[in-house]
Amino acid sequence: MKISIIIPVRNGGTAxxxxxxxxxxxxxxxASLAQxxxxxxxxxxxxxxxxxxxxxxxxxxxxxxxxxxxxxRNLGARAATxxxxxxxxxxxxLHPxxxxxxALAFQSDPDLEAxxxxxxxxxxxxxxxxxxxNLLHHYVHQHARPEASTFWTGCGAMRLSTFHALGGFDExxxxxxxxxxxxxxxxxxxxxxxxxxxxxxxxAHLKRWTARSLLRSDIFERGIPWTVLLWRExxxxxxxxxxxxxxxxxRKPYQLDLNLQTSNRVSVVLAGLLALSLIALFFAPxxxxxxxxxxxxxLILNRHLYAFFLRKRGLWFTLAALPWHWLYYLYNSLSFTLxxxxxxxxxxxxxxxxxxxxxxxPAHDA
Numbered sequence: 001m002k003i004s005i006i007i008p009v010r011n012g013g014t015a016x017x018x019x020x021x022x023x024x025x026x027x028x029x030x031a032s033l034a035q036x037x038x039x040x041x042x043x044x045x046x047x048x049x050x051x052x053x054x055x056x057x058x059x060x061x062x063x064x065x066x067x068x069x070x071x072x073r074n075l076g077a078r079a080a081t082x083x084x085x086x087x088x089x090x091x092x093x094l095h096p097x098x099x100x101x102x103a104l105a106f107q108s109d110p111d112l113e114a115x116x117x118x119x120x121x122x123x124x125x126x127x128x129x130x131x132x133x134n135l136l137h138h139y140v141h142q143h144a145r146p147e148a149s150t151f152w153t154g155c156g157a158m159r160l161s162t163f164h165a166l167g168g169f170d171e172x173x174x175x176x177x178x179x180x181x182x183x184x185x186x187x188x189x190x191x192x193x194x195x196x197x198x199x200x201x202x203x204a205h206l207k208r209w210t211a212r213s214l215l216r217s218d219i220f221e222r223g224i225p226w227t228v229l230l231w232r233e234x235x236x237x238x239x240x241x242x243x244x245x246x247x248x249x250x251r252k253p254y255q256l257d258l259n260l261q262t263s264n265r266v267s268v269v270l271a272g273l274l275a276l277s278l279i280a281l282f283f284a285p286x287x288x289x290x291x292x293x294x295x296x297x298x299l300i301l302n303r304h305l306y307a308f309f310l311r312k313r314g315l316w317f318t319l320a321a322l323p324w325h326w327l328y329y330l331y332n333s334l335s336f337t338l339x340x341x342x343x344x345x346x347x348x349x350x351x352x353x354x355x356x357x358x359x360x361x362p363a364h365d366a
């Protein structure tokens with residue numbers, strides 16, 4: 001068995017150096033089980049990222065510059081010679097056993113077409129928002145169903161034949177870092193493919209989050225395009241000539257994955273009502289019992305997450321996380337509204353995807 005490790009990078013800096021160092025250890029631990037090759041695709045770096053990659057023994061490729069990670073990963077996959085491709089972000093440090101866990105998963109289950117892991121619970125950046133954001137990601141992945149309906153390229157692998165059959169990442173729709181990996185996972189599930197969330201396959205996230213980068217990512221790079229994607233997938237699940245297009249789609253798996261569970265959707269509604277109640281409180285002070293009731297409902301619905309924060313970082317961190325988490329639900333409602341308007345005002349396009357989940361347009365060479 002051979003694994004092709006693919007990393008897109010653009011000015012990776014010291015985080016990329018740590019990523020490469022962690023990969024060296026992971027490749028060594030996996031050596032007895034599978035061969036590995038490292039492919040780094042530079043997407044217009046002006047720092048020494050390509051030189052670092054070459055020093056680490058990588059096959060270094062380059063896009064025309066600024067094409068985005070979807071195009072960079074596609075370029076790397078076209079050069080891959082392994083049985084599977086293992087995607088890693090340039091700001092993620094794999095745990096030493098990560099590659100080995102992916103290899104074992106593919107070897108033990110011939111029907112498995114893709115797998116992915118999660119961030120660990122020890123994010124590198126010490127500031128509050130980085131700790132909060134990464135711990136939230138860890139919690140969501142660790143409490144999701146092992147049978148997944150999506151995919152994640154921070155630490156995720158796919159059989160190379162499956163990747164090529166799907167047409168790779170949709171680099172035309174996603175020209176910036178976005179939800180190209182989620183889109184790929186949905187397309188794989190559309191054709192009945194099997195994806196597993198391996199909760200023990202983890203990596204450390206090295207990114208430092210700020211309020212600006214967090215809001216930009218959650219709203220514009222993920223929330224709005226994910227809403228458009230969900231509407232597109234909902235349309236794809238409709239019956240064709242009176243029959244379900246695919247028995248997998250008929251089960252509507254997408255609505256249950258990760259942060260799309262019922263409790264999360266109810267929390268989005270409650271956060272919106274709570275915000276409106278806060279405004280109304282200035283004009284109708286007697287509404288405070290309603291406000292307290294909604295706040296209490298949010299606490300109850302998310303009690304397991306807040307207990308996790310309490311165990312990991314203590315009381316003050318948990319109290320500081322509450323307004324940010326409720327704000328997260330509030331701007332999710334904004335993202336859903338804007339994404340829905342974007343989808344329907346553009347004539348409800350189906351996207352460049354065929355009925356079987358493959359790209360309906362060929363990926364261009366980067």
